[in-house]
Amino acid sequence: MSYPAGYRYTKEHEWIDVSGGSGAVGITDYAQNSLGDIVFVELPKVGDVLEAGKTFGSVESVKAVSDLFSPVSGTVTSVNEELVNAPEKINSDANTTWILKLTLTDASQVNGLLTAADYEAFISEETGH
Amino acid sequence: MAEVMELRKTALNGTHRTHKAKMVDFGGWDMPVEYSGLIAEHMAVRTGVGVFDVSHMGDIQLRGPGSLAAVQQLCMNDASKLAAGQAHYSAMLYPNGTFVDDVVVHCLSANDYLIVINAGTREKDVQWVRKQIGHMPGVHVNDFSDYYTQLAIQGPKAAETLQKLTSTDLSTIKNYWFTWGQVCGLYNVMIARTGYTGEDGFEIYVPSDEPTSSRVWGEVLEAGKEFGILPCGLGARNTLRLEAAMALYGHEISDTINVLEAGLGRYAKLDKPSFVGRDALLEIQAAGGPKRKLIGLEMIERGIARDGYPVMALDGTQIGEVTSGSPAPFLKKNIAMAYVPVQYAGIDEVVAVEIRGQMVKARVTALPFYKKPKKTA
Numbered sequence: 001m002s003y004p005a006g007y008r009y010t011k012e013h014e015w016i017d018v019s020g021g022s023g024a025v026g027i028t029d030y031a032q033n034s035l036g037d038i039v040f041v042e043l044p045k046v047g048d049v050l051e052a053g054k055t056f057g058s059v060e061s062v063k064a065v066s067d068l069f070s071p072v073s074g075t076v077t078s079v080n081e082e083l084v085n086a087p088e089k090i091n092s093d094a095n096t097t098w099i100l101k102l103t104l105t106d107a108s109q110v111n112g113l114l115t116a117a118d119y120e121a122f123i124s125e126e127t128g129h
Numbered sequence: 130m131a132e133v134m135e136l137r138k139t140a141l142n143g144t145h146r147t148h149k150a151k152m153v154d155f156g157g158w159d160m161p162v163e164y165s166g167l168i169a170e171h172m173a174v175r176t177g178v179g180v181f182d183v184s185h186m187g188d189i190q191l192r193g194p195g196s197l198a199a200v201q202q203l204c205m206n207d208a209s210k211l212a213a214g215q216a217h218y219s220a221m222l223y224p225n226g227t228f229v230d231d232v233v234v235h236c237l238s239a240n241d242y243l244i245v246i247n248a249g250t251r252e253k254d255v256q257w258v259r260k261q262i263g264h265m266p267g268v269h270v271n272d273f274s275d276y277y278t279q280l281a282i283q284g285p286k287a288a289e290t291l292q293k294l295t296s297t298d299l300s301t302i303k304n305y306w307f308t309w310g311q312v313c314g315l316y317n318v319m320i321a322r323t324g325y326t327g328e329d330g331f332e333i334y335v336p337s338d339e340p341t342s343s344r345v346w347g348e349v350l351e352a353g354k355e356f357g358i359l360p361c362g363l364g365a366r367n368t369l370r371l372e373a374a375m376a377l378y379g380h381e382i383s384d385t386i387n388v389l390e391a392g393l394g395r396y397a398k399l400d401k402p403s404f405v406g407r408d409a410l411l412e413i414q415a416a417g418g419p420k421r422k423l424i425g426l427e428m429i430e431r432g433i434a435r436d437g438y439p440v441m442a443l444d445g446t447q448i449g450e451v452t453s454g455s456p457a458p459f460l461k462k463n464i465a466m467a468y469v470p471v472q473y474a475g476i477d478e479v480v481a482v483e484i485r486g487q488m489v490k491a492r493v494t495a496l497p498f499y500k501k502p503k504k505t506a
Contacts, residue, residue, distance in 0.1 A: 037168045039456045058485075062458065
């Protein structure tokens, strides 16, 4: 499994790819693997205001529902409509399949997120290997 | 420090872990929920063949000249109709007509019956059997649950797969019949044309030592290779039985649900002179039948109904709860079953399922959702 070095991560297994004042958000390879076949994504709406650490939607596998938590505060500028009919894209490529894009209200929040190395360490602790 | 109950394991536990299966606690058992992926496993069973380790299920033997009378008293279906080599779906009931467990009763002979029971209710069922019929003359009860590794080989290619491993002519075994034969070089293995997937298939019962179990498992996978066989876990087992609208204990049947509500009255032979629960069912019938009914639901708006979600009439009143709900991988719809008052149970009635605070519309459908295609001769 891979975790792009340029992204930042949360303990809830989301990633954010920030450039300038905007970011793209998705879920990690670890998350898609744990979930199994993803069959449904509940997307936010363009214009929604998100708060860091609060839920903005969910991802569902056949067996389970998993809430999605926003890594940062901001306003949604676009959502990945492809995921309505092809949610399994997240399984095939979690690292490039973004779920939403947003403009950040406070870019400094990114510094509080995990680096790829931190995230990998966090997962090994969680899974015990 | 909290005490951790060690999970029970089937003989194939090591094999599942070697396959890198995702494991889950199922009723106290450490079982594989999926191997390569739930959807792929589900589709393998619907279009080719899949193999399941179902050794966690239990096996109760009733033997002796009084065993038929005991089975008749214990189970609601009419076991006197079973020929040697025949099996049927049945259930053990509480005196109030609700379920102790659903079972498959196999008649080995007039003096010898094998009752296959659910994994989660093994101990409860054995105690129940001993208590209910232990006093009856000429019947001896044995718990053979740990004696067998039970493999379910299911799908349109199941017969061709298993035929490579046995000298028994599988075409002579009709649905819900069983026999004894040579399988994978083992003598006297029970081969039953039974299953829990809605497809054709077999269940084989082999000795439960690990070397035998893993060898047979490996040979089944090898035999099924040309048909795309996959090892299948409990995840696919659940979606397959749900599409086929087969009941799961603790969901569609339980100790608070009676046979008539569950729509299983055709398996309860009320003209038998006696069985535990019979009187209660007759009373329910005399009072005009069950007041609620098990229905099928198909989501017509976007959303997945899941176990426990409230079912609502369109005016917002709650009328029931989802017993089992999930995406259906073969049917490519989101389906569910639920109990609702009979007035809401008409086909095409529109109701709503409350999914995390949102009312999402669903349509009442006929059961089962899926029926396997009829084989053309």
